[in-house]
Amino acid sequence: MAAMETVSCPYCGAELEELPTQCPLCGRCIPLEPWEVVREVSTEWEAELLCGVLRSHGIPAQILSQRDSTRMFTVGALAVVKLFVPAVYREPAHRLLKEL
Numbered sequence: 027m028a029a030m031e032t033v034s035c036p037y038c039g040a041e042l043e044e045l046p047t048q049c050p051l052c053g054r055c056i057p058l059e060p061w062e063v064v065r066e067v068s069t070e071w072e073a074e075l076l077c078g079v080l081r082s083h084g085i086p087a088q089i090l091s092q093r094d095s096t097r098m099f100t101v102g103a104l105a106v107v108k109l110f111v112p113a114v115y116r117e118p119a120h121r122l123l124k125e126l
């Protein structure tokens with residue numbers, strides 16, 4: 027049931043319990059930070075959709091909505107929702123998002 031939330035090693039694909047960690051298979055260190063923006067979208071549902079796709083492929087993803095920080099200024103079309111992944115997942119995340 028928790029299949030959506032498993033994390034894969036960005037190097038060898040081994041299943042990891044949580045980040046940061048050292049991969050038990052390839053021995054590489056997988057840091058959780060820094061986080062990097064992989065995509066900017068204008069709607070939260072789109073961000074959540076992409077976030078869900080990344081997570082279902084073992085990539086830890088997070089959404090940062092401007093609405094969270096600047097609640098006063100969300101009027102109009104300027105709202106930007108940013109999709110973040112840990113920097114070590116940049117490549118697989120970009121590859122995945124490009125395929126969509």
Ligand SMILES: [Zn+2]
Nearest residue numbers: 035038049052
């Ligand atoms: Zn590994």
